[in-house]
Amino acid sequence: MRATAWVLAAGGVVGLLAAFVLTVEKIALLRDTDYVPTCSLNPVLSCGSIMRTPQAEVFGFPNPLLGIAGFAVVTTVGVVLLAGVSLPGWFWLGLQAGTTLGVLFTHWLMVQSLYEIGALCPYCMVVWAVMIPVFWYTTLHNLQQRRLPLPAGAVALLSRYHGVVVTVWYLVVALLVLEAFWTYWMTLL
Template sequence: MSASPAEAAYRRPTALAVFLIIAGLIGVWAAFMLTVDKFHLLENPGAQLSCNFSVLVGCSKNLNSWQGSLLGFPNPLLGIGGWTATIAVGVGLLATRGRFARWYWIAFNVGVVLALVLVIFLITQSLTVLNVLCPWCMVTWVVTIPTFWAVTLYNLKEGNIPLPERARAFFRTLYGWVPLITIVCYAIVAVLAQLQLDWIHRAFI
């Protein structure tokens, strides 16, 4: 059976698919580790977790705070579900010859945006309220930021989010800069953490 013209013109975003699978696996792993640590704290509130390295670097304070259970259950459960969905999208991109429906991309992009909003909130709370850097949380930050940029810019350049052709051309160019944009975002977080917590000197004290 021959492919339709639309299928023939479609270029599978292999790099994006592979990235989503890898990011999803890392995100699931971090969320799982946080979930296990939460179980340890529920069994023994005074437990010393493997992620607790110092006063500044640890998971216990985050997991025991209200910020760690925003919807009434531990945030890592959101991560397990969300990153599993990310892996599914990546696998789907590799497995299918045709395009995903626009509504599917938009729904996924909404989920990615919500994930970034949650991460920004948690970064802010970690730096300004809890005054602690949670290792597994930071792993989640590391994969959420580039996932947001990669998915959003892909949808903008492909027209899944409707835009004039000139704007799409701009986002096609910007899409190639996702790694640099991500590094800039990491740098911003690192600078804010340094200004707020002086993490370079205190990380392992």
């Protein structure tokens, strides 16, 4: 439980900062169409090209606003847990729903970035990196508390190797990024 609390608190703060910076950059871009965001570093690491796509405003407003709201909640939950407060099961299931939607949306945006837009946003990648453990440790906690159905043996195995799951997930994402931009990476050698 303590690990989950720290993951939520730290992940929430990092995600909140990334979402805040993305929002500031988006506002600057809306004010001045010639503005070059600080995260536009080269043809591949280019927030500006991503911020100009329809995927950057899926619900009719900039996506980072969802991050500001969501990561503020995640941060608060983490801090409350670190303070020793016990939250009811219904709350944990609500957090599970939120983190599941967040990780699915983030991964959809990841696929769009890699295979449709053809660019990477460093701040967005921070959000990708944060959503994985936030989702995973919320899920693991709910599994351990029997709020989600999975055989006890599987839960014990996942609990024992919880860090391996996150590590493999990160490796898969890194391989996808490497594969999607292989031609560009090869020009850097």
